[in-house]
Amino acid sequence: MIKACYIHIPFCSSICSYCDFCKVYYHDKWITDYLNSLEREIKNIYQGEELDTIYIGGGTPTCLNIDELKRLFEILKIFNISDHLEFTIEGNIESIDKEKLELFKTNKVNRLSIGVETFNPNHLKFLNRNHTTQEVTDKIKLIKNSDFDNINIDLIYAIPNQTIDDVKKDIELFLSLDLPHLSVYSLIIEEHTKLYIDGTKNIDEDLDYKMYKTINEMLSSSGYHQYEISNYAKDNYESRHNITYWNNDEYYGFGLGASGYIGNIRYTNTRSIDNYIKGNYIYESEKLNEIEKLENALILGLRKTKGISISEFNNKYHKDILNDEIVKGLIKEEKLIKEVDNIYINPKYLYLSNEILIRFIK
Numbered sequence: 001m002i003k004a005c006y007i008h009i010p011f012c013s014s015i016c017s018y019c020d021f022c023k024v025y026y027h028d029k030w031i032t033d034y035l036n037s038l039e040r041e042i043k044n045i046y047q048g049e050e051l052d053t054i055y056i057g058g059g060t061p062t063c064l065n066i067d068e069l070k071r072l073f074e075i076l077k078i079f080n081i082s083d084h085l086e087f088t089i090e091g092n093i094e095s096i097d098k099e100k101l102e103l104f105k106t107n108k109v110n111r112l113s114i115g116v117e118t119f120n121p122n123h124l125k126f127l128n129r130n131h132t133t134q135e136v137t138d139k140i141k142l143i144k145n146s147d148f149d150n151i152n153i154d155l156i157y158a159i160p161n162q163t164i165d166d167v168k169k170d171i172e173l174f175l176s177l178d179l180p181h182l183s184v185y186s187l188i189i190e191e192h193t194k195l196y197i198d199g200t201k202n203i204d205e206d207l208d209y210k211m212y213k214t215i216n217e218m219l220s221s222s223g224y225h226q227y228e229i230s231n232y233a234k235d236n237y238e239s240r241h242n243i244t245y246w247n248n249d250e251y252y253g254f255g256l257g258a259s260g261y262i263g264n265i266r267y268t269n270t271r272s273i274d275n276y277i278k279g280n281y282i283y284e285s286e287k288l289n290e291i292e293k294l295e296n297a298l299i300l301g302l303r304k305t306k307g308i309s310i311s312e313f314n315n316k317y318h319k320d321i322l323n324d325e326i327v328k329g330l331i332k333e334e335k336l337i338k339e340v341d342n343i344y345i346n347p348k349y350l351y352l353s354n355e356i357l358i359r360f361i362k
């Protein structure tokens with residue numbers, strides 16, 4: 001039974017130099033048609049299940065104006081929701097205001113995820129982001145005063161010319177905000193981005209690792225636990241929506257470029273806004289066979305620091321995970337640790353998890 005739903009709002013008021021997510025410049029001429037098409041897509045696909053998590057991501061969903069957001073929430077009234085719904089909306093500092101926060105509250109949004117990336121003015125400029133530390137502090141105060149406590153910010157490290165001290169300063173400023181969740185990503189120079197076109201190079205791998213360790217130590221000594229490679233939370237503030245992905249459970253994905261997993265089919269929607277508005281939603285879809293399902297369960301599940309529950313895995317896939325040759329090999333190499341009912345990546349190797357996870361791809 002599907003319990004999670006992702007909705008993509010692709011509009012952004014400015015485009016960041018590093019971003020290869022599915023996004024387009026905000027233009028009001030598109031919004032009505034986009035939202036109408038989103039409504040048709042949801043009505044075609046949604047089967048009425050009670051949803052436990054909804055995640056409106058982007059792009060920058062908060063860059064819609066108040067009337068556009070009201071229309072979006074009207075569309076979402078179609079969903080049956082559980083009493084303990086986790087309802088996240090993604091946004092940026094500039095586009096959040098009191099009126100929008102009130103609207104979110106009225107419509108049961110109870111989690112906010114905000115791209116801050118860094119507090120350093122030079123690095124912000126390099127990333128083409130436009131906010132000051134004072135604005136971040138003020139907006140977070142406004143969000144808390146509007147009765148939201150489940151708040152995440154995103155940070156990026158490994159920015160060219162960034163030093164360990166800069167990273168420490170960013171984490172100190174994050175800690176000063178007293179928030180329960182942090183997503184922190186090493187900068188990826190993605191193709192098709194300004195950084196890539198400008199020939200930007202990744203920072204030295206050793207420095208990247210030192211930054212990762214610094215972040216890890218500062219957060220763990222401040223009461224945050226790392227529950228996924230890039231995600232840290234105070235107890236009970238882990239993102240239940242994202243855990244759905246890592247548990248390899250099914251979810252709806254609606255909107256431009258969104259992906260979903262329904263009835264053993266993984267699909268990705270078109271990234272062409274013209275096609276999407278015309279109702280040509282799907283770009284590609286693939287029915288998974290048993291081997292691919294297991295592969296996904298291992299690759300996604302081992303991203304979580306507590307890894308995979310052996311009994312749950314065996315029940316769900318009717319296979320003994322401990323009989324898998326790759327799992328056996330990795331346990332022998334001490335890259336995976338087996339505890340009573342769990343297998344997980346040895347924390348020593350978590351930083352290199354991609355190199356471990358890639359071994360599951362047949």
Ligand SMILES: C[S@@+](CC[C@H](N)C(=O)[O-])C[C@H]1O[C@@H](n2cnc3c(N)ncnc32)[C@H](O)[C@@H]1O
Nearest residue numbers: 018019021058059060091092115154185187188
């Ligand atoms: C798609 S954005 C959505 C949030 C919102 N649009 C914003 O940026 O304020 C989600 C997050 O992904 C991360 N991200 C995007 N591109 C990245 C890249 N190339 N390398 C590392 N992190 C990246 C950023 O931390 C960003 O906040």
Ligand code: SF4
Nearest residue numbers: 012015016019058059
């Ligand atoms: S990082 Fe966020 S705001 Fe920047 S271009 Fe990507 S989706 Fe838009």
